[in-house]
Amino acid sequence: MEEYRKKLKRSIILESIFALVSVAVIVISYMRADAMDPSEHAGSFFQGFQAGLFTVWAGVMFYGIFVSAKALGSREYLRKLYIKEHDERTIEICTKGQAKAYRTCIAVFMTAAVIAGYYNYIVFYTLVVVTAFSAVCGGVMKIITSRSL
Incomplete structure (x- = not known):
């Protein structure tokens, strides 16, 4: 079970990095969208798609962080999560x-x-x-x- 705890700690670190990168891309997308000419319909669609994609990705990462942190805090939940994953x-x-x-x-x-x-x-x-x-x-x-x- 200690190995699984270490795995969860590593996953929290990686998911945090991915979530921060996603938030940065979302912010950049919205900043670029504000600078676009209103006639650039295709460009604005792409910016919205990219922002939406990374918003979902950030949400998935935050959910993973929440689940892993909850498992590290509760021995019973850790056991259930281990059984579910294995x-x-x-x-x-x-x-x-x-x-x-x-x-x-x-x-x-x-x-x-x-x-x-x-x-x-x-x-x-x-x-x-x-x-x-x-x-x-x-x-x-x-x-x-x-x-x-």
């Missing part, structure tokens, strides 16, 4: 369903969309559509597989 059935389902590869692809698509927005809006819109389609397909597959279990 559940063999869930691990097997994720392995069989290639959930990690799916999540990685979604993250790569989102990152590529953010980067492409600086260079070409057509590529940006294409990547946003691909990401949305992948997320919908993944959600449908999750529903199908959860009903068959």
Whole structure:
């Protein structure tokens, strides 16, 4: 259990760094959006997309920090979280369903969309559509597989 405590402490540090970077990107996005000409519709959409994406990312990081801190403060909650994260059935389902590869692809698509927005809006819109389609397909597959279990 001590190893798991150390892992949670490391995750709090990493999540804090990611959350701070996300907040910085959000602030920069809003500062750049204020400086834009109102006729730059595509640019403002990109700024809003980027700010929204990093807002969600910061929220996920803050939630992770909250859960880890709560687990470090309560021995009972730490035990429950450890059992939940090391559940063999869930691990097997994720392995069989290639959930990690799916999540990685979604993250790569989102990152590529953010980067492409600086260079070409057509590529940006294409990547946003691909990401949305992948997320919908993944959600449908999750529903199908959860009903068959």
